[in-house]
Amino acid sequence: MKGLVLKSTGNNYKVKTESGNVYDCRIKGKLRLNGIRSTNPIAVGDYVLFDEENESAGIITDIADRKNYIIRKASNLSKESQIIAANIDMAYIVITVHSPQTLLQFVDRFLVTAEAYDIPCTILINKYDLFQSEKDQQTIQEWQGIYRLAGYEVLCISTKTGHNIEELRKRLAGKVSLFSGNSGVGKTSIIKTLTNNNDLKTSEISKSFHKGQHTTTFAEMYETADGGNIIDTPGVKAFGLLNMESEEISQYFPEIFKYSSDCQYYNCTHSHEPKCNVIKAVEEGKIALSRYKNYLTFMEDKNVKHREAQ
Numbered sequence: 001m002k003g004l005v006l007k008s009t010g011n012n013y014k015v016k017t018e019s020g021n022v023y024d025c026r027i028k029g030k031l032r033l034n035g036i037r038s039t040n041p042i043a044v045g046d047y048v049l050f051d052e053e054n055e056s057a058g059i060i061t062d063i064a065d066r067k068n069y070i071i072r073k074a075s076n077l078s079k080e081s082q083i084i085a086a087n088i089d090m091a092y093i094v095i096t097v098h099s100p101q102t103l104l105q106f107v108d109r110f111l112v113t114a115e116a117y118d119i120p121c122t123i124l125i126n127k128y129d130l131f132q133s134e135k136d137q138q139t140i141q142e143w144q145g146i147y148r149l150a151g152y153e154v155l156c157i158s159t160k161t162g163h164n165i166e167e168l169r170k171r172l173a174g175k176v177s178l179f180s181g182n183s184g185v186g187k188t189s190i191i192k193t194l195t196n197n198n199d200l201k202t203s204e205i206s207k208s209f210h211k212g213q214h215t216t217t218f219a220e221m222y223e224t225a226d227g228g229n230i231i232d233t234p235g236v237k238a239f240g241l242l243n244m245e246s247e248e249i250s251q252y253f254p255e256i257f258k259y260s261s262d263c264q265y266y267n268c269t270h271s272h273e274p275k276c277n278v279i280k281a282v283e284e285g286k287i288a289l290s291r292y293k294n295y296l297t298f299m300e301d302k303n304v305k306h307r308e309a310q
């Protein structure tokens, strides 16, 4: 039988067949896994073949080739990597100005990762109802400016007031969408709003630490009424960049990549070289300073790692 993996807990897989039956599956023996070293060989969004054991249980025997997948490393130096999901059309990074505060470096790490896997990404600023003060509005405008300049769509939403929820619903129709972001930003709340699924668990962020409580513990896929699939994921603290070479990093900042073709040196790192068109674009405000600074930080991280490895 063929099915779609809706949830993976590492040794148990919830698999849905085309006719809509759901099976609890396990893996037996070794599966050929394309050489990916990961803590979870099969992920949400994977298509698998399985043998039916009874009407609600099965054994996975094979996994179909993936269109794409996205991997997360817990930190830059961590060896363990985890496949977050497979066969994704679109990734959404959910962020908040405060309650909890999202750092732009976290956003940029996520965007670089999504670019590396060629997954288009949209930024959702959730809890818009909380950000009506002048200061918060300024931050939102600044963030919109930064990311629109880089070519990303930025949408302000609120599950409390319904702001832009219908806009978001349109974008999700007929697609597989992944939701990621820090714990407590409201990923599950958004999915709950869109699917009317009351089984979904959400919880308030902690009063003393102003952080989420890691309420969602496993990635899971949910269906919307208009044939979309949304993948909810556990909140993450950090995104380690994958094994990419420092030269690759500029390719994953679309706006830096765009201007780099006119740098004087073909191997320009856009950090100190004369006649660097990227530095010129930053000076002219065509590339946001915060993006450029994070680019330099990621390059530096990579170089530090290289030095340590030698």
Ligand SMILES: Nc1nc2c(ncn2[C@@H]2O[C@H](COP(=O)(O)OP(=O)(O)OP(=O)(O)O)[C@@H](O)[C@H]2O)c(=O)[nH]1
Binding pocket: 126, 127, 128, 129, 130, 157, 158, 159, 160, 161, 181, 182, 183, 184, 185, 186, 187, 188, 189, 190, 201, 202, 203, 204, 205, 212, 213, 214, 215, 216, 217, 233, 234, 235, 236
């Ligand atoms: N004011 C306001 N609160 C919201 C909004 N959306 C979600 N929340 C609240 O934010 C808190 C955290 O929401 P969750 O949906 O559990 O957050 P999450 O991102 O899924 O968190 P993890 O599962 O831990 O990663 C809950 O108390 C929600 O009610 C919103 O638009 N406005």
Ligand SMILES: [Mg+2]
Binding pocket: 187, 188, 189, 201, 202, 215, 216, 232, 233, 234, 235
């Ligand atoms: Mg959640």
Ligand SMILES: [Zn+2]
Binding pocket: 260, 263, 264, 268, 269, 270, 271, 273, 275, 276, 277, 278, 279
């Ligand atoms: Zn340059």
